[in-house]
Amino acid sequence: MDGLMVPMEHVLVIAGLLFICGLFGLMLRRNIIFMLMSLEVMLNSAALAFIAAGAHWGQADGQIIFMLILTVAAAEVAVGLGLVLQIQRRFKTLDMDQAHRLRG
Amino acid sequence: MMLELIMLLLAGGVVAWQSERFNPNLPRWIAMATVILGMLLLLSTISGIPADTFNMVTEPSKAENWLLYSRHEWIPRFGISLELGMDGLSLLMLILTLALGAIAIVSSWNEIEFNPGLFQANLLWTLTGVIGVFLALDLFLFFLFWEVMLIPMYLLIAIWGHENRGYAAMKFFIFTQVSGLLMLLSIIVLAVQGAGDGDISFSYGDLLGSAPTGKAGMLTMLGFFLAFTVKLPGFPFHTWLPDAHTQAPTAGSVLLAGILLKTGAYGLLRFCIPLFPEASMQFAPIAMTLGTVGIIYGAVLAFAQSDFKRLVAYSSVSHMGFVLLGLYAWNSLALQGAIMQMVAHGVSTAALFMMAGALQHRLHTRDMNRMGGLWYNAPRMGACAMFFAVASLGLPGMGNFVAEFLVLAGLFAVSPWMTAAAAIGLITAAIYSLWLMQKTFQGKPDEERKLQDFDRREMGAMVIMMAALLWLGLYPQPVFDLTQPVLEGLQPLIVNVPETLAGNIPGGTP
Amino acid sequence: MNTIALIPLFPLLSATLLIMSAGRMPRHIAATIGAGSVGLSAICVALLARDFLADGQVLELTLWTWMSVGDFAPRIAFYIDGLSIVMMSVITGVGFLIHLYSIEFMWEDESICRYFTYMNLFVAAMLLLVMADNLLLLYLGWEGVGVCSYLLVGFWYKDSANGAAARKAFIVTRIGDTAMALGLFLLLTELGTLDIQPMMIAANSQWQTGDALPVLATALLLGGAVGKSAQLPLHTWLPDAMAGPTPVSALIHAATMVTAGVYLIARTYGLFLLAPPTMEAVAWIGLATLLIAGFTALAQNDIKRILAYSTISQIGYMFLALGVGAFASGIFHLMTHAFFKALLFLAAGAVIHCLHHEHNIFRMGGLRTRLPIVFLSFFIGSAALAALPFTSGFYSKDAILLSAWALEDIGPWLWAGGLLGALLTSIYSFRLVFIVFFGEAKTEPDRQPGWKMAGPLLLLCLLSLVGGWFALPLAGVFPAAAEHTVNHAVEWISIGTPLLGLLLAYLMFLGGQLSVDKMVASSGARALRDFWFSGWRIDQLYDVLWVTPYKKISYWMRNEPVDAIYNGIVAANQWAHHRLLVLQNGELRWYATTMVVGLILLLAVMLRNAP
């Protein structure tokens, strides 16, 4: 099946909107888990933009970059969630406003 | 030879450092041997130079007539080369450096218990940097050595210093580093702009006479001036010095006072003034005022100190003011006086610091209020202290007098009023020097006190320094002969001395 | 020729030997070397003087060129003319006698070796001073004697009062020396040389009499002379300098070093002649000093302080002589003064030595019979000091007064002042003699002076008596003095005044007809006496004017005021650091928000710059 012809600006606007949603969530939420989720959204929106670009040029590079982003996201989530566990254990809260002493 | 000398000291430092593993007494012997080897190397090289070369006027912008000259490519892309050159002035400074290096090692012979290998290594690396500074003709290389000299010294103070060493070391580092970076900026400006037609050159010879004019020249010159005046130290950039001197270990103080300060004076004479003749001469009245204020200010503050080393440190501030005066008066008398002051002050202050170190080692205090009457307990120390105290106050017959007399005599032709003001320093020097003697060696002795008098090793070092001062005071001609061709080469670089100076200083035309 | 070089070399060598022995030399050897070296110098001087008197040839000897920078090339060189010969004879002759005396005086001191080191160094430096052919070498000797004086005044270093006196001596003279150094700079800059004889020739050709420059130059030299010779206003160090051993006072602070100022002016008379205002100032300074010191001496009760003030006063006479242009008379008085003042000091030292270090004259008395030799010496010394007829002091002082009288305009005033001074001299000298040697005994001497003390005393007695008949070989040195008609009335008054003083002293202190106690009964008189006793409160004045402010300023600044600038920079940095620390608060959302703000701003800039 051949792909769809979508105007690039539409895809980019959607990616941008998703990105801003993530950013908005990052600024809004105090819970570290939600913050991580927001980061995922932002990474995902970037991935979307890359896929769109790859589709535009008909090249594989967009997807490759997507895979790299995926790797980064996976690594980030793994470490991030590990940190979440530590934070919960140390501070007995997930509220990042309270965990601001910058030291363990 | 010059590169070999630098390498020798560098390597000697490494060996001394590592030798500590075998025997904690080994490093000092290795350090001593390295310095002596360096001296021998220097002397053997000089003896190979034809005698009449010493009388030839050094053309600063040409490779000829330098006693020794060598140039190797280093980073040709930016016009940086390993360009080293030695003339009479450098030679004099090298001899002073190596001699005082040996004295410094002697002065801390039994003092260092913690990590003696690294200590001796830092000592030698400081010497490496200083020697590099005295030899470098490429400004980039010069800056490199300028920094090389700083870091081991910082470590010497920060690791082996006294109670407040962290503060003192950091202050020393920040002052010299900040001013050094300003100088780097100036060097780059000069290198980029100086050579013209898009080429970059850091070579001293290429840059002579190519300084920017007007305001830009003044600003570039100030970068150099600041770096050198901080090191000198000139008022009001001297405040790192009392702290650094006081907190440094004895050998560190000896090196600091004896030679590190001289690099500032050397830099002014070799680089700052010749590279920026116009700006320097415009600036001369201010520099001379700073010198005069420094002389009196240092002397007044020296009098108020109760810490032996601090007192001597302030006396250094006072004495180095004469150097600043002499350099900016820029006539033969004053310049020769300034050079003589560099040598004589190096020796006399090194001796006083060695004295202070010896006292601290024995009494565990530098506080003069807890001394007094030490002559009774240690007459040999007393006699030495008296000798160097009167040397420091400028007694005729010692090198310091020759230096101060020539500086003031030369300055008088330029500015009688400035001379009169600076001469007050002769009185104030007497006040603090004699006060020092009173508080330490005179007064009521503590007859119970057990004070080990100078032993043969220390006495030997002292006698050598006394002999040197007397020689400089009674027959200084060899020193003058050595530096005369250098000055004759440098002086023509500044063509408009009398007018600028006379026009700027009140009473400039007597 | 080489005898010239040997003269300062002997004491110098001896000092070096003594230093190198590091105090371990047995005291009789140290003493022999110390005194013997000066004796050898004295013999050399005598040989030299004999030759000089025979042929009058000025001798010059260049040892080496000290330094040569540009056109400035002072040499280590000697120039021996009549003036130098006179000075060298005094230094080595009197010096040798005092060294001899010192052996006995200092025998019991533990540091006799150090003592002779300093003394020998002093003699060497003093010889350099008077033999120097240029002012720079002279300055070397000048400062050298200053340091030796410092070392010897503070010889007994265990008492910090001695140290204070020594420091005061050095620093006060150093003030003068600094003026002198400036004078040297001026002369060097203007005349291009410091060699004394060529310099005076150059001055004569370049300058007119009364020009500003010679006046300035000589005024600066005068500053040096005033400091070294303890003249107003820099005289305050000399009384305190009596803290040193008495032979030191005799040698340095009476016979030789303090007269260096007189020598300097005489040596450079060619410059001073070009500067009449300075000459006049020299005369007035001399006059003021001799009067003030004379009055002060009247009120003292420490035997050495009296002699110290008397020294100041006598040097005032020498300055007066120089000021009126009677250089030869000044030098003549210098020599006779060296004899009789050394004699007085040595005799006073003998008294002190025999009375367990008693200095207060009111605790002495009746020593005439107990210490006859000392009495004889002291009496002859006082007679010479008071210028009783036919003593040496009489001839020299008379010459000075007559020269003063002969001067136009101010001459009679100077003469009258000098006469008043002579009266005072006579009174205080004999006050000393009467109180110490007459009356009832208060302290018993515990010993008699031995031959090493008595010998020099007797020799100096002889010199004090006959010194006035010496003809000094100064004819070739100074321009011939104008023959002045001698006014006989003036001469008789000059002779009579000391006798009047003697009479007054007798009435006040021995006969009891004029009781001092009654005189000071009124509060005004007592205040006057206290005023004189304190040396006209000049010390206190200097304390308030200079010493205290210097100390205060210095202590106020001791913690480095300049550092305030750098501490200010540090404080500003720390302040900014704390303000900026708010940004680094560890709140993740805050970071996110600030990043967004940054992003917004960045985009805004991009949009604005986009075409």
Place this chain on the structure above:
Amino acid sequence: MLATLFYIAALIALTSTMAALTRANAAHALIYLIVSLLAVAVMFFLMGAPFAAALEVVIYAGAIMVLFVFVIMMLNLGDTGEDREREWLAGRNWFVPGAMAALLLIEMLMVLGDFQGVTSGNAVSPKAVGIRLFGPYLLAVEIASMLLLSSLVGAYHLGRRFIVRRGEH
């Protein structure tokens, strides 16, 4: 037809994302997020990137989100946590983030304003991706593997919650 599908997927992605980020309950939010990811996967597929779409579903919506689920389960936040979340989500807290987001959006739209172009419509096969990936991007693959390895080590280290270090509590 397909275009409509694309825009519907986009709408679902946006709304479910918004919903995910404004939930008080983490588990609910996670479900919304998975929905969003699936919608994005649809969009990938429609744009001609079937391999990427598959990865999005398998790894993103599958593996990564499962990690979240595990953590939420381990933390066991409960109702108090949910109440507090509601409190934090009160209206006044929306103002600054909302304003910022709006500003940024406006700027972004302005940047994208006159962007011309269209997706090619040609699908890029997994084979092509694989050839590129193990050709010019080999180094990137290695780096990515290193990254994953290091994150593995890091996560393992951080996750040892029951090993109490000496001196703590």
